Amino acid sequence: MDINIRIAGAAGQGIQTAADLLGLAVTRNGWQAVAYSDAESRIRGGLNFMHLRVSDQPCVGVTNRVDILVALSKDAVEHLAGGLSERGVVLCNEEWDHERRAPLALAQLAAEAGSKRVESTVAVALVAGLIGLDPAVLEPLVRERFGKNEAILEPNLKAVAAGYAAAQAWSGVEAFALPKSHDQPERLWLAGHEALALGAVAGGVTFFSGYPMSPATAILSNLADWQKQAGIVVVQSEDEISAINMVAGAAYAGARAMTATSGGGFALMVEGLSLLGMIETPAVIVLGQRPGPATGLPTRTAQSDLNFVRFAGHGTFPRILLAPRDILDCIDVMAQAFDLAERFQVPVIVLSDQLQIDTSVAVPAPSVAELPQTRHLVTPDALQGMDVYRRFEPTESGISPMAAPGDSPHTVVVDSDEHDEEGHMIESAEIAERMACKRLRKAATVAQAAWAPDVTGEVKGRPLVITWGSAQGSVVEALAALNADGAGIAHMNLRWLWPLPAEPISSIVQSAASITVVENSPEGGLVSVLREVTLRDVDHEIRGVDGRPFAVEDLIQRLTQEVLT
Amino acid sequence: MSVKPADYASSVPIAWCPGCGNFAILNSAKKALTELELPPERVVICTGIGQAPKLPHYMRVNTFNGLHGREVAAAIGIKLAANDLTVIVHAGEGGAYGEGGNHFLHAIRRNVDMTLVVHDNRYYALTKGQASPTTPLGTVTRIESDGVVIPPLNPLALAISQSCSFVGQGTTGRPDLLVPLLKAAIQHRGFSLVHILQSCPTWDRVHTPQFYRDHSDELQEDYDPYDREAALRQVLTPSERHPLGILYLDDRPVYDEQALEQIEHPLRQRTVNPDAALALLATFA
Structure with a gap:
């Protein structure tokens, strides 16, 4: 059985925070859960919601059913209460009249706790009480979240205790009680953008450059949060063109480099993608898709850029397109993407979308032991032993030895012009053919590495x-x-x-x-x-x-x- | 281990026009690096597209010859990944100030330790003589057949007004001054702009090396490059004469020093350690 909770209101009312708190609480309680967002492109106001599904069984999909509507604005009551399930109730300010409103005094409980600003915490506690969350889970969580500031912590603690007790005392509570989950491995409450960023860390990312664009911005934020701990150079570039060219430069210099963007930003990066193809330099690009054309619906979701990405870039060069199957898989796919990019010296594009990036799920802790750990650059020792180093040596596989500059007496030359084996620009038809054929052989080698569906x-x-x-x-x-x-x-x-x-x-x-x-x-x-x-x-x-x-x-x-x- | 001129020698045939100002810049670039005792494998020259960007092919040096106008962005990536290497960009004024204008603005702000050498011959030479961002008003070209009607950019004033950490000007008419200017720019910690007034024997019969010798002045010994108002007066006062030397210095914090603090670098030497993700994963329980 699953309970569907929709927390709705204006942007800026703490909907995301409430859903996150509740999501982490139900995860710690041993239930399975998924939460996705429906938001307008604005900072304040409008009508947004987070939809949280909680179940004792696996649940990963999106549903329109609503059992508990937490309405933090009058708008939310008017527009969303119509979609309630048979047992569905509205939790909202007691002054807003609705026939399905549960007799739980949200505003009064918040006022008693000391602040109108804890209404969303009261709502979380009411939901927790209705679904029978272990009360021992919620209080420590609130302390973790708000503990830094005593003035904020205190009303939130009061709100939790009062909300939980009120819900438990209501006669209608039984309709929402969830059975305890029997299978209870330790789970994490993880969002898609967090999993993509974690996967990048697992894949050895050392350089990120990007320009904020929904829904990919959160990946930039996560990596910025972790830059010291994980040792990542994180740059917010002046535009997407700069981002992809910084990535190309950093990767040439031996970094594991990536960027993340959405359709419009990717469009700006396309010449850089072609550059990566020509200079055979690895890069990982996360494309968080949203509906287009042009600006489209910036905060909403789509899977409409596959053909664009497949053909993006002038000229012929191999690229790899991957798509994580779910949020846990984001970790694996990202780590593999970095390995593939360096192994084949190609751009790897990871296609995600707003739904995947902004959705959180309760997932079992993943193992990272099986993830690839090898770097594929020519080592300084091997370089020392070479009389001549040729960056674009035409090998049978099409994959040439990639060295980073600075590690040996050899110099490393790459050129966006057609070039010879050493990387110098050429006009010769014979060499042009040799290099084009080398890249085609590499494309065939890459195709052999394709994963079975x-x-x-x-x-x-x-x-x-x-x-x-x-x-x-x-x-x-x-x-x-x-x-x-x-x-x-x-x-x-x-x-x-x-x-x-x-x-x-x-x-x-x-x-x-x-x-x-x-x-x-x-x-x-x-x-x-x-x-x-x-x-x-x-x-x-x-x-x-x-x-x-x-x-x-x-x-x-x-x-x-x-x-x- | 001393660095010799021969270390920078290349056998790649040169595709510039005879008499091109680029020869003087190439020779000065090689001489500056040799005198600074920087071995070629410890230097990266980053370029885009045009005539100036061919420069690193004509010397033995690490080379990233990328896209038109994007050379500064790529160079920032290179420097942040490998700040143990010396990073120099050679670009034409079309790439640096036109196609790459946004990167130029933000590179000044960011102040990464690198040198941008702009070869300004006042024309798009490789595409056969169209006006560039610095072509003087009234200049007749194939496209501007009644003469250029938009005023030229003043890159020096722009850079100084935004506190670019090193701003210098040279000319291919005075190659004797180019070597010390390039050396000072490379040694300066931060983003250095070296603007070089260059002759184009194919498209410009006016701005010859002799013209630049006759219309330029070395900055006086008592000139204070830390005085921004004085620097702006040098480049904003209408004049037929061009000041040569270090126009402006500003010892601002260097981005790469801050960005790489606490980060193990150079990044090429980093290993892959999936366990790093495990430590972060624990925070999601």
């Missing part, structure tokens, strides 16, 4: 649903529900998106009875990739066009109508 269920003769990135959360839950009723739908998810060798994807796709792509984009990106790679047309497409994530119940309905009939 995740496949769940028997595909042969069955309907197959195909996803990439953040859509898979709701899809997994929708398919679990449909398959529990005997639908027999298989699922394939791609974490490695490009370059994509025909096999094994082609065989998998050809053996399915029908193929359906679920992709949050007005025009299918994966649809065209699959057509190109497998020569099979997609039978059904479930697309997203409104900047909102797919909800589990909508997917169940659409898959039933469009795929199962």
Whole structure:
């Protein structure tokens, strides 16, 4: 059973803080949880909400059901209370009248605790009381959060005690009590942007340069927070063009370098991407997608940049596109991205999106022991032993020895012009051909490293649903529900998106009875990739066009109508 | 181990026009580095696109020849990753002040320890003679057939007004002054701008080396480069004559010294340690 809590109000009312506090509390209580945000692009005002799902079972998808609406503004009551589930209640200021308002005096409890500003903490405590959170969890958490300032801590502690007691004392409390979770490994309350940044640290990032842009800004903030502890040079650049060129320079000098941006910023970086291709310099670029074109919906979500990123940059050069399947996978994918980038001397683009970046989940603590730890630069000792060093030696694999300048008597030369083996600009047709062919051989080598897709269920003769990135959360839950009723739908998810060798994807796709792509984009990106790679047309497409994530119940309905009939 | 001129010798054939001012800059650059006893493997020259950016190919030195206008951004990345190396940018005025104008502004603010040498020949020479950010008013070009109507940028005044930590001017008409100017700029801790008035024998018959010899003055011995108002007077007073030497100095905090404090560097020597993520993960429980 899951309880859906929607905390809504104006920007600046502490919605995010409340959801985070509650999320961490339920995680420590041993429940599973996921929280995602629905926010307008503004600093104050408007109507925003955080949606928190809490369950004794795994829950990862997005839903439209609301069991407890915490309405911190009158607007929130008026616009969101209509969507309440059968048992649903509104927690709000007692002066705002609504037939579904639970008789819990939010404003009065806050006033009694000493400040109107603790209304959101009262709300958190009311929810905690309703769902039966262990009271021993909440108080220490509030001390951790507000303990630095006694004047703030005290009213918050009072708010927690009063809110929790009031909810427990209410006669309607039983409708919301969650069973204790039996499987209770130690879990972390982790957001997508935190997982992406942690993955970068695990992958050995030492240099970050970026320009703030939603939803990628949080990655910059996280790495800035950790720069001393993890030893990362973090630069806020004057623009995205500067960011990607700083990354290219730092990577040339031997740093593990990255940037993070969204569609518009990535567009500005595209010439730099082509530079990275030409000078065969590693870089990791996180693209936090949001709806376009142009500024689009800055605080909302989409998966509509796959084809843009696949073809971005003038000229022909290999690049790798990866997409984490979920928040925990962000750590693994980022760490692998740094390894792949340096091993193949290519840009690696990690495609995430606003939904994945801004969503938090309760996840078991990951192991990092299996992550790659090797650096792929030519060592100073090896360089000392070389009579001549050629940065672009045309090897059979297409991968040349990459050295950083400064570690030996050899110099390292790279050029955005077509160049010879030593990196000097040339006009010769013969050398131009040799270098172009070297890069093509490298592209083939990179393709051999492609990861096999995740496949769940028997595909042969069955309907197959195909996803990439953040859509898979709701899809997994929708398919679990449909398959529990005997639908027999298989699922394939791609974490490695490009370059994509025909096999094994082609065989998998050809053996399915029908193929359906679920992709949050007005025009299918994966649809065209699959057509190109497998020569099979997609039978059904479930697309997203409104900047909102797919909800589990909508997917169940659409898959039933469009795929199962 | 002393550094010899031969250490910087390159066999790459030079593609500049005969008589180009770049030859004087190339020779001065090599001489300055040799006299500073900096071995080629400890120096990175970062460039973009144009004629000036070909310079590092004509010497044996670490070279990052990137995109037009982006040379300063790339150089900042290089210096922050490898602050044990000497980083020098050579750019034309089109790359430095036109395409790369935003990077120039913010590089002055950031004050990373590096030297930007701008070869200003007042034309987009490689693309065949269009006006550049510093082309004088009224100059007739293929595109500005009635003469240039937007006034030229004053990069020296811009840099001094924003407290650029080192601002100097030289000319290919006085190569004897270029070596000491480049040496001082490279040795200065912080972002150094060296603006070089350069002759272009192909597109500009007016600003010849002789013209610059006749229309320039070395700054007087008693000139105080720490006096910003005096420096601004030098570059803002309408005059037919160009001041040569160190125009302005400002000992501001150096960005890379602050950014790299407590960070193990150079970054090329860092290992990959996934356990670093574990320590951070613990804070999410």
